[in-house]
Amino acid sequence: MRQSIQNTIRENFSVISEIGDDLFKHPELGFKEAYTEELICRYLDDLSVPYENKISMHGVKCTIGKEEGYHIAVVADMDALLTSQDGEMIPFHSCGHSIQVAVLLNLITGFVKSGMVDRLQGKISFMFAPAEEFIDIDTRENLKSQGKIKYFSGKQNMITAGLFDDVDLVLSCHVMGPDESNPDAKFDVNSSLAGFLLKKAVFRGQAAHAGVIPHLGRNALQAATLSLTAVQMLKDTFSPNAGAKVYPILKEGGQTPNVICDHAVIETYIRAADKKNLYQINDQINQAFTHCALALETKCEIIDTPGYLPLTQNRTISEVVRKNMLKFCEAEQILSDVKSGASGDIGDLSFLLPTIQFGFSGIDGVIHSSHFEITNPVHVYENTALVLADTILDIFENKELQIKTPDFKERKEEYRKTWLKENE
Numbered sequence: 001m002r003q004s005i006q007n008t009i010r011e012n013f014s015v016i017s018e019i020g021d022d023l024f025k026h027p028e029l030g031f032k033e034a035y036t037e038e039l040i041c042r043y044l045d046d047l048s049v050p051y052e053n054k055i056s057m058h059g060v061k062c063t064i065g066k067e068e069g070y071h072i073a074v075v076a077d078m079d080a081l082l083t084s085q086d087g088e089m090i091p092f093h094s095c096g097h098s099i100q101v102a103v104l105l106n107l108i109t110g111f112v113k114s115g116m117v118d119r120l121q122g123k124i125s126f127m128f129a130p131a132e133e134f135i136d137i138d139t140r141e142n143l144k145s146q147g148k149i150k151y152f153s154g155k156q157n158m159i160t161a162g163l164f165d166d167v168d169l170v171l172s173c174h175v176m177g178p179d180e181s182n183p184d185a186k187f188d189v190n191s192s193l194a195g196f197l198l199k200k201a202v203f204r205g206q207a208a209h210a211g212v213i214p215h216l217g218r219n220a221l222q223a224a225t226l227s228l229t230a231v232q233m234l235k236d237t238f239s240p241n242a243g244a245k246v247y248p249i250l251k252e253g254g255q256t257p258n259v260i261c262d263h264a265v266i267e268t269y270i271r272a273a274d275k276k277n278l279y280q281i282n283d284q285i286n287q288a289f290t291h292c293a294l295a296l297e298t299k300c301e302i303i304d305t306p307g308y309l310p311l312t313q314n315r316t317i318s319e320v321v322r323k324n325m326l327k328f329c330e331a332e333q334i335l336s337d338v339k340s341g342a343s344g345d346i347g348d349l350s351f352l353l354p355t356i357q358f359g360f361s362g363i364d365g366v367i368h369s370s371h372f373e374i375t376n377p378v379h380v381y382e383n384t385a386l387v388l389a390d391t392i393l394d395i396f397e398n399k400e401l402q403i404k405t406p407d408f409k410e411r412k413e414e415y416r417k418t419w420l421k422e423n424e
């Protein structure tokens with residue numbers, strides 16, 4: 001069974017690398033992935049695999065295998081992001097999500113064309129998820145107000161729509177940038193991502209003629225600048241292990257210098273390595289903003305938008321993944337337990353279910369920059385799909401690897417209430 005799936009994936013290389021190139025040349029921002037969706041659907045039509053599409057705008061899901069038994073979801077991101085090229089911001093696949101789509105299509109081909117689908121002791125759902133990058137917020141606000149999406153991330157919409165309710169385990173992979181300390185690294189395993197939320201603080205004061213009656217004004221800009229100073233001072237209280245990163249910007253700070261400013265806006269991400277620190281630091285910042293505003297007799301309204309929860313990976317399955325990576329590289333070429341300050345909506349899934357997102361190399365350049373080039377297509381499209389295929393087979397063949405989450409329902413409830421703040 002294993003050999004046959006591996007052969008099918010290897011034989012499919014030229015087809016899949018062409019598809020990978022095609023996707024790479026058609027970058028689309030989150031919730032606008034119409035071309036990518038169509039390409040996926042066409043590919044699945046050719047394989048005669050039934051699917052569901054238009055999920056959270058352009059997401060696609062297909063399931064193969066038996067109704068009963070363990071259920072693995074393999075997830076790919078679909079979207080590109082705005083990347084600076086010669087001073088202009090244009091959509092570009094600088095996070096390598098086009099690769100993830102191609103890898104999943106390769107994996108589906110492996111299981112379907114080898115004829116091994118019917119022998120699976122369980123089922124696999126392949127989920128193509130839109131809008132992972134937390135960008136283009138105005139467009140998303142618009143889609144939200146039209147009722148087309150509920151949340152700014154594809155996976156958050158898929159989770160709340162119930163797509164993961166009967167899933168036992170989530171597998172995914174993501175390209176990694178060249179590592180300075182280990183330029184020969186081929187993979188990374190069991191690494192973590194930070195969590196973050198987006199904060200907007202609106203300060204309201206009282207306008208007054210700045211030359212004639214400034215004493216009757218209440219200065220919102222001063223309240224905002226006092227708040228910015230407070231954030232810098234508060235940083236001394238953040239634990240060095242918290243992974244806290246708070247770099248606020250002053251978005252608005254007055255219209256004209258002859259009027260005391262009555263409206264100022266601060267925006268910031270609050271990032272931390274784990275949920276506890278994220279909540280605690282967020283609370284500290286909110287207290288600081290509120291009280292700085294009060295000190296200057298102004299008001300502050302705070303709007304928090306959930307970003308992504310920190311990614312914590314499942315250790316047991318990470319070891320299975322590592323073992324399968326060793327078929328393609330030496331032990332020293334696998335990075336482990338890297339603590340990244342970046343974030344991804346895969347973090348939300350890791351709060352709910354055992355989750356894996358391993359990294360693979362094969363690009364030259366810098367992630368999220370215009371210098372991003374696929375230099376090792378065999379590694380990114382083929383080896384990565386083979387690691388996933390082997391891991392899936394290992395899990396289906398070993399009952400002790402079939403980890404369940406008995407409190408999924410309670411976790412999802414908590415997620416909707418305290419993170420997404422669904423009813424507020």
Ligand SMILES: [Zn+2]
Nearest residue numbers: 081095133368
């Ligand atoms: Zn990214």
Ligand SMILES: [Zn+2]
Nearest residue numbers: 077095132174
């Ligand atoms: Zn990414």
